[in-house]
Amino acid sequence: RDARFSELTDDHVKYFKELLGSGAAVLDAFTNEAAVEDMEPFNCDWMKKYRGHCRLVLKPGSTEEVSKVLKYCNDNMLAVVPQGGNTGLVGGSVPVFDEIVINMSRMSQIRSFDDVSGVLTADAGAVLEVVDNYLAEKGYIFPLDLAAKGSCHIGGNVATNAGGLRLLRYGSLHGNVLGIEAVLPDGTVVDDLFKLRKNNTGYDIKQLFIGAEGTIGIITGISIHCPQRSQAVNVAFFGLESYEKVQQAFREAKGQLSEILSAFELMDDSSQVLVKKITKNKFPLENQYPFYCLIETSGSNAEHDTEKLEAFLEDVMGKEIVSDGVVAQDETQTKSLWGWREGISESSGAFGGVYKYDVSIPLKSLYQLVEDVKVKIQEAGLMGETDEFPVVDVVGYGHMGDSNLHLNVCVRRYDKAVEKILEPYVFEWIKEHEGSISAEHGLGLAKKKFIGYSRSDNMIGLMKQIKNLYDPNGIMNPYKYI
Ligand code: FAD
Ligand code: 2HG
Ligand code: ZN
Numbered sequence: 001r002d003a004r005f006s007e008l009t010d011d012h013v014k015y016f017k018e019l020l021g022s023g024a025a026v027l028d029a030f031t032n033e034a035a036v037e038d039m040e041p042f043n044c045d046w047m048k049k050y051r052g053h054c055r056l057v058l059k060p061g062s063t064e065e066v067s068k069v070l071k072y073c074n075d076n077m078l079a080v081v082p083q084g085g086n087t088g089l090v091g092g093s094v095p096v097f098d099e100i101v102i103n104m105s106r107m108s109q110i111r112s113f114d115d116v117s118g119v120l121t122a123d124a125g126a127v128l129e130v131v132d133n134y135l136a137e138k139g140y141i142f143p144l145d146l147a148a149k150g151s152c153h154i155g156g157n158v159a160t161n162a163g164g165l166r167l168l169r170y171g172s173l174h175g176n177v178l179g180i181e182a183v184l185p186d187g188t189v190v191d192d193l194f195k196l197r198k199n200n201t202g203y204d205i206k207q208l209f210i211g212a213e214g215t216i217g218i219i220t221g222i223s224i225h226c227p228q229r230s231q232a233v234n235v236a237f238f239g240l241e242s243y244e245k246v247q248q249a250f251r252e253a254k255g256q257l258s259e260i261l262s263a264f265e266l267m268d269d270s271s272q273v274l275v276k277k278i279t280k281n282k283f284p285l286e287n288q289y290p291f292y293c294l295i296e297t298s299g300s301n302a303e304h305d306t307e308k309l310e311a312f313l314e315d316v317m318g319k320e321i322v323s324d325g326v327v328a329q330d331e332t333q334t335k336s337l338w339g340w341r342e343g344i345s346e347s348s349g350a351f352g353g354v355y356k357y358d359v360s361i362p363l364k365s366l367y368q369l370v371e372d373v374k375v376k377i378q379e380a381g382l383m384g385e386t387d388e389f390p391v392v393d394v395v396g397y398g399h400m401g402d403s404n405l406h407l408n409v410c411v412r413r414y415d416k417a418v419e420k421i422l423e424p425y426v427f428e429w430i431k432e433h434e435g436s437i438s439a440e441h442g443l444g445l446a447k448k449k450f451i452g453y454s455r456s457d458n459m460i461g462l463m464k465q466i467k468n469l470y471d472p473n474g475i476m477n478p479y480k481y482i
Pocket of ligand 3: 399
């Protein structure tokens with residue numbers, strides 16, 4: 001614990017209760033011992049891998065309240081952790097020691113929507129799925145989708161610069177977010193909720209908050225450009241004999257499906273065996289293959305899209321790029337095919353634990369990392385079917401269309417011997433292949449130590465300047481990021 005930070009006192013808690021009210025906006029286990037158990041969901045991350053010891057959770061209901069809370073914390077040297085839906089995968093959303101959690105769930109209103117431009121403005125604490133359902137009724141779609149949509153907040157998505165399943169089609173949040181409202185630790189409101197696409201008037205400061213993981217301020221609202229929701233959505237699921245063939249299929253999909261291609265996801269066989277074991281669902285293909293890919297198309301004309309997809313299927317099967325495939329016939333089947341991809345993340349942790357690596361690698365060597373890691377773990381005698389082995393399996397999957405691999409090492413228990421094999425080996429491997437050690441999940445606590453594998457000393461120095469400028473007391477999400 002950094003001794004520069006103050007310990008919580010009764011006076012601090014009294015101030016927050018006076019400001020926010022003593023109801024649901026303040027969860028206090030500091031003066032009320034009986035509330036300790038209620039702290040668990042705020043202290044523990046989604047993977048149950050990181051656990052803090054916070055005794056106070058604050059849920060401000062307005063930007064003004066966030067401003068007052070932060071100013072008080074800054075003046076009193078109280079460290080804080082901004083928290084959205086707590087679905088982050090790098091330990092960034094929970095305290096390390098006794099930092100106060102500032103949870104954004106009470107700020108969940110949609111502020112405005114322009115039916116012509118598709119620009120939505122909403123509170124940071126709105127749940128992604130709720131926002132997307134609202135947009136669906138208007139014929140629009142949120143330009144980000146991910147398996148945690150039922151819990152994650154749009155503010156959390158922006159704070160992590162989440163990538164997700166359709167970045168290939170809609171691009172990154174750095175392009176789609178048009179404006180941000182945020183609060184700095186000294187209480188200053190960054191009032192940049194711009195709603196138009198073009199704005200070349202000076203530095204684009206909002207970009208600093210996108211992917212800052214709560215280290216320079218708290219995002220309270222965003223405006224974002226939302227695309228038209230496609231009338232016709234098709235999903236196909238393919239089995240392929242080699243990674244070489246997956247690359248060929250991707251090349252063909254881009255060429256033949258071009259403007260209607262909206263996702264190209266990769267899954268290896270181990271990942272699908274895992275989902276089968278956990279969900280007990282019936283696998284969509286008759287046989288097993290070393291690789292699978294899920295292709296989604298989204299367009300405005302069902303007849304045209306189906307024709308294109310059928311021609312594509314015929315072509316890739318004729319050329320023996322794809323060995324077998326199935327196309328969803330209705331919405332239920334579409335959901336069920338997506339389930340084989342979206343279900344991997346959760347299934348991979350079901351045996352006791354999982355080491356997750358979310359990395360960018362040039363496509364030609366993307367899957368090589370999974371094979372190399374598997375060999376190293378096998379050679380160390382750490383992987384097997386019975387309890388004496390810590391490792392259950394090594395699985396690879398991800399957003400192939402964005403050169404983003406998810407390497408999950410599924411374990412029965414967290415084990416130093418496994419960690420020793422994985423780190424820094426994985427990071428050295430990534431550096432050698434000119435990739436990124438964090439493609440979309442961010443740095444948090446998990447990757448903080450390893451930032452040097454993907455960023456030069458000069459770049460880290462510049463980042464520290466930004467951090468010190470906006471958060472000179474270092475109270476925002478300490479011990480993480482840089
Ligand atoms: P939290 O987990 O609460 O917080 C994440 C970070 O942002 C923390 O550092 C926190 O301090 C900060 N933060 C949160 N809210 C704010 C705010 N209002 N202002 C400032 N800082 C804030 N990520 C991807 O990129 N692509 C995926 O496909 C993907 N799929 C996922 C699937 C599953 C099943 C799960 C569990 C996670 C997945 N993620 C994915 C991880 C992803 O980062 C989160 O799901 C999501 O973006 C985080 O939102 P959240 O509201 O839960 O944020
Ligand atoms: C996904 O793409 C998420 O499913 C989660 O980014 C990946 O759990 C993971 O490693
Ligand atoms: Zn992902």
